[in-house]
Amino acid sequence: EKGGYETFMLKEMYEQADALADTIFDRVARGDGVDLDEEGALDEAILSRARRIVIVACGTSYHAGLIGRYAIETWARLPVEIDIASEYRYRDPVVGPGDLVIGITQSGETADTLAAMRLARERGATVLAVTNVMGSQATRDADGVLFTRAGLEIGVAATKTFTCQVAVMQLLALRLAELRGCLPAERIAELVAGIRRLPSAVAEALERLGPAVDTLAERWWQGDFFLYLGRHVGLPVALEGALKLKEISYISTDAYAAGEMKHGPIALLDEMTPVICVATDSPVLDKVVSNMQEVRARGAHVIAITTEGNDQIAHHAEAILPVPRTDWMLQPILAVLPLQLLAYGIARRRGLNVDQPRNLAKTVTVE
Numbered sequence: 569e570k571g572g573y574e575t576f577m578l579k580e581m582y583e584q585a586d587a588l589a590d591t592i593f594d595r596v597a598r599g600d601g602v603d604l605d606e607e608g609a610l611d612e613a614i615l616s617r618a619r620r621i622v623i624v625a626c627g628t629s630y631h632a633g634l635i636g637r638y639a640i641e642t643w644a645r646l647p648v649e650i651d652i653a654s655e656y657r658y659r660d661p662v663v664g665p666g667d668l669v670i671g672i673t674q675s676g677e678t679a680d681t682l683a684a685m686r687l688a689r690e691r692g693a694t695v696l697a698v699t700n701v702m703g704s705q706a707t708r709d710a711d712g713v714l715f716t717r718a719g720l721e722i723g724v725a726a727t728k729t730f731t732c733q734v735a736v737m738q739l740l741a742l743r744l745a746e747l748r749g750c751l752p753a754e755r756i757a758e759l760v761a762g763i764r765r766l767p768s769a770v771a772e773a774l775e776r777l778g779p780a781v782d783t784l785a786e787r788w789w790q791g792d793f794f795l796y797l798g799r800h801v802g803l804p805v806a807l808e809g810a811l812k813l814k815e816i817s818y819i820s821t822d823a824y825a826a827g828e829m830k831h832g833p834i835a836l837l838d839e840m841t842p843v844i845c846v847a848t849d850s851p852v853l854d855k856v857v858s859n860m861q862e863v864r865a866r867g868a869h870v871i872a873i874t875t876e877g878n879d880q881i882a883h884h885a886e887a888i889l890p891v892p893r894t895d896w897m898l899q900p901i902l903a904v905l906p907l908q909l910l911a912y913g914i915a916r917r918r919g920l921n922v923d924q925p926r927n928l929a930k931t932v933t934v935e
């Protein structure tokens with residue numbers, strides 16, 4: 569059942585290209601645009617009516633939501649609020665008609681996410697579920713559903729469902745942009761082409777990253793603290809990388825907006841600290857590079873996720889993990905791959921059961 573892989577998590581990481589192809593292709597089959605209603609589970613009128621978007625989710629799904637926020641704001645020019653579901657449900661949120669509340673939940677059964685969705689619906693908002701499981705509670709509680717088509721995920725650590733959630737949020741953002749007439753047709757066509765290329769880019773990345781990730785895992789598996797830094801869409805990637813490492817290797821991690829480093833976490837740095845920086849090409853890359861220099865000046869070790877072909881960043885890092893180039897808003901799907909693999913390599917070297925980490929459940933049906 570593991571298809572020759574040593575663990576479900578490893579199998580599921582390597583299934584990401586196929587899972588993304590299944591999630592993406594039907595939805596970009598018609599010419600240069602996006603179609604989200606091909607399963608009849610989403611009436612696009614609910615998208616046209618939205619005046620504001622609210623995203624609620626937990627854990628890894630929340631990180632996918634953070635990436636979705638950048639895409640929706642940038643492409644569709646709609647205001648987006650996002651909160652952790654367990655916080656949202658207890659803060660008496662201002663929500664109602666005109667709001668489209670998106671609950672992102674792989675399992676479709678997470679108690680806090682369902683409660684946040686129900687609360688919003690009671691207050692008159694329209695609710696959309698983004699889930700991987702047909703027939704799950706989230707599909708029954710929502711006005712519309714967008715499925716990730718990642719296939720069953722058994723490893724407790726979300727991997728393929730995360731990249732598929734990000735793809736769905738990007739497709740949704742593009743569709744909203746189309747419906748609202750926010751982006752020129754050429755830009756939409758360019759982004760659709762970029763999204764279509766993601767599955768093969770993921771396959772390439774997974775194929776090429778192995779040796780570099782192994783070297784790093786071997787160097788750092790005994791570490792006791794890792795800091796992750798990123799800006800803009802690189803920030804949720806950093807958050808997700810830090811979560812992957814802590815949940816399967818039990819190593820303490822912190823993830824921060826790189827610009828916040830000097831407001832506190834820089835005090836943690838010393839000659840023993842590996843700092844993972846998401847430094848793929850983007851309009852904020854120069855800023856990330858300055859943060860990398862600050863890290864090095866404290867004697868800590870920079871490991872940078874970079875874009876293939878950008879040879880400059882290597883001068884500022886002790887090690888680099890390059891991923892294929894794509895539009896910078898789409899980069900998270902590729903940039904997270906080396907972080908998943910690195911967490912895996914470290915946890916396995918520590919002899920841990922990555923498929924069933926201690927204290928964690930795949931589906932959290934109690935709050």
Ligand code: M6R
Binds near residue numbers: 673677726811815
């Ligand atoms: O099923 P959900 O997406 O609602 O689950 C939410 C979180 O429990 C989940 O993403 C968790 O953080 C991951 N398993 C971590 O890898």
